[in-house]
Amino acid sequence: MPSPDTQPLPIDLLGAIDALRKQRNAVILAHYYQEPDIQDIADYIGDSLQLARAAQKTTADVILFCGVHFMAETAKILNPTRTVLIPDMAAGCSLADACPAPLLARMKAKNPDHKVVSYINCSAAVKAISDIICTSSNAERVVASFPADQPLIFAPDRNLGGYIAKKMNRPMLLWPGTCMVHETFSERRMIELKLKNPGSRIVAHPECEPSLLEKADFIGSTSALLDFVVKDPATTFIVATEPGILHQMQKSAPSKLLIPLPGIDETCACNECPHMKRNTLEKMYLALRDMQPELLMGEELRLAAKKPLDAMLALG
Numbered sequence: 073m074p075s076p077d078t079q080p081l082p083i084d085l086l087g088a089i090d091a092l093r094k095q096r097n098a099v100i101l102a103h104y105y106q107e108p109d110i111q112d113i114a115d116y117i118g119d120s121l122q123l124a125r126a127a128q129k130t131t132a133d134v135i136l137f138c139g140v141h142f143m144a145e146t147a148k149i150l151n152p153t154r155t156v157l158i159p160d161m162a163a164g165c166s167l168a169d170a171c172p173a174p175l176l177a178r179m180k181a182k183n184p185d186h187k188v189v190s191y192i193n194c195s196a197a198v199k200a201i202s203d204i205i206c207t208s209s210n211a212e213r214v215v216a217s218f219p220a221d222q223p224l225i226f227a228p229d230r231n232l233g234g235y236i237a238k239k240m241n242r243p244m245l246l247w248p249g250t251c252m253v254h255e256t257f258s259e260r261r262m263i264e265l266k267l268k269n270p271g272s273r274i275v276a277h278p279e280c281e282p283s284l285l286e287k288a289d290f291i292g293s294t295s296a297l298l299d300f301v302v303k304d305p306a307t308t309f310i311v312a313t314e315p316g317i318l319h320q321m322q323k324s325a326p327s328k329l330l331i332p333l334p335g336i337d338e339t340c341a342c343n344e345c346p347h348m349k350r351n352t353l354e355k356m357y358l359a360l361r362d363m364q365p366e367l368l369m370g371e372e373l374r375l376a377a378k379k380p381l382d383a384m385l386a387l388g
């Protein structure tokens with residue numbers, strides 16, 4: 073009998089994943105930036121907020137989280153009695169990496185009158201020292217939940233924070249983090265594509281640089297961008313976010329022309345998130361077969377990180 077590591081992969085990977093999902097009583101959650109085959113086999117696809125809610129509500133014994141590490145961590149924080157698996161534990165996030173908790177703690181100590189609003193793209197340790205969490209779909213509502221004279225620190229995405237600060241006319245201290253994918257989008261190509269496609273609409277994720285956001289017709293979370301493309305009467309859309317979202321957009325609006333915005337260097341696929349793309353069907357199969365890699369967290373950290381997440385979820 074070969075050891076588990078040397079067992080060959082089944083030819084029908086999709087069928088094998090489906091069988092294991094039933095055997096393990098597992099639910100597969102996938103973010104919109106996953107490869108199309110992963111999205112198609114998932115039980116639930118969504119943006120960060122929708123996936124956090126789905127993870128909180130599930131009654132399945134196992135959550136296979138096809139996204140990045142902070143998303144799986146959030147699932148564990150909200151639903152600790154479930155086994156949370158992630159196909160590739162190295163699927164990180166440049167925003168989470170940009171904000172080590174001890175440095176944010178120092179910024180807090182220097183500004184003791186400030187409350188800390190942290191974007192969900194951060195580590196559990198950062199969540200634990202934040203007052204409230206937000207996602208790209210509720211950041212405005214979260215910031216508005218504080219009195220107008222309450223000074224705020226916004227971490228770790230300076231682009232989302234800057235966009236909200238400008239829109240709400242509410243200055244905030246911004247942590248200088250960025251998304252390695254959204255910061256590479258090409259403004260020049262955005263202008264060229266718009267000129268080539270008169271009547272097209274530009275949709276952008278708020279993690280994009282301000283100069284790109286200024287040119288967008290609509291700014292929102294991945295699910296909000298999907299919704300806009302489906303409902304807007306325009307027929308052509310220039311999409312300034314990770315191109316994984318195009319799969320659901322095209323499925324929901326098959327007659328529309330969707331143009332993914334390339335990065336500055338068009339010779340690489342740098343508009344694709346290398347972390348999200350670490351997940352594969354093979355790794356999903358192995359995770360369900362071997363019940364690892366499993367996301368584990370100490371109870372003290374979990375409870376501290378849960379408080380600001382609960383504060384966000386309580387806003388509805």
Ligand code: 13P
Nearest residue numbers: 119120121207208293294
């Ligand atoms: P959404 O919550 O909008 O899906 O964003 C998650 C993310 O990581 C974007 O880069």
Ligand code: SF4
Nearest residue numbers: 165166251252253345
């Ligand atoms: Fe993080 Fe950017 Fe990847 Fe989203 S796209 S997971 S923000 S690195």
